Amino acid sequence: MKKNMMVFWICLLLGILSVIYAVMVHATGSGTAFFLIWIGIGIVVFLFGISVYMEVWKKAPHPIKIFAGMIVCIGLLVFCIVEGCVISQMHADGRGGLDYIIVLGAQVRKDGPSPVLKYRLDKAVEYxxxxxxxxxxxxxxxxxxxxxxxxEGMARYLQEKGIDTARILPEDKSQTTEQNITNSKKLMKEGASVGIVTNNFHVFRALQIAKKYGLSDVCGIAADSTPKYLPNNMLREFFAEMKWLL
Incomplete structure (x- = not known):
């Protein structure tokens, strides 16, 4: 029983931490409801702790235990494979002399680009x-x-950083990464070499999309991201990748 009690308190602590993290993510004002998944994770972990404490698992039929175990193992395997692919492109630095780079959009505010977008733009300025x-x-x-x-917000930022206006082509209709790629492609000459500038956790999927829509000579240019929000971004990217594959 002491072991069960210990598991319960650990799960309670992890559940509380998950809810606190959800509040932190929500406070960034990203405009999405993905922070709710952390609340969901906290609830699931807490309920698991209760089930262990009440020994519900021991009372479950053996076939259900086997089935549940298989589902968990398959889920963890898929998660690790996808995240491994994401990590494989997190340090992509492209190559010199590209014809174009595409900076994928993210939220802009009256006081300038959001932190996520600022990382991308600073990487673009460097390149x-x-x-x-x-x-x-x-x-x-x-x-x-x-x-x-x-x-428009990105163009202003680049100009403030000393980039010549003649080198900046705005594409202001896109609402998704797919549209970023397809609409930007229309502004480029045929067969051009292209670098996709986005945050490190997003490079892998962005390259998949670029290649699907006909950009063959393409490479990723990974910008940094805020470390404390990386778990949220990595988890979100997992679901986005699964949606893309399915």
Whole structure:
């Protein structure tokens, strides 16, 4: 019984931490409801702790135990494979001399780009300064919680950082990564070499999308991301990748 009690208190602590993390993610004002999944995880972990304490698992029929165990193992295997693929592209640095780079949009605010987008733009500035012949496509439409299009906000930021306006091509209609790629492709010359600038956790899926829509000479350029929100971004990317594959 002491062992069961210990498991219960550990699960209670993990559940509380998960809910606190959900509040932290929600406080970023990202405009999405994905933070709710952390509340769901906290509830599931807490209920698991209660079931262990009350020895519900021991009372379950053996076939149910086997089936549940198989589901958990398969789920963990799929999760590890997908996250391994995501991690494999988190340090992508592209290559020099690309014809274009595409900066994928993210939330803009009246006071400037969101932290996620600022990481992408700073990486783009770094690349553009090192490769003066590369043209930058800033891609992103205007969301309901944004003062102007993401493309406009990104173009302003790049100009403030000293990037020549002639090197910036705005694409201000996209609402998804797929649209970022397909709409940006229309602005490029045929057969151009392209770098996709996005946050490290997003590079793997972005490259999949780019290749599906005909960008054969493409590479990823990984920007940083905020460490404390990386667990949320990695989990969200897992579900996004599963949706993409299915």
């Amino acid at each position: 553009l300064n090192e490769n003066p012949d590369t043209v930058c496509i800033v891609s992103g439409g205007q969301g309901s919680n944004e003062p102007w299009s993401e493309a």
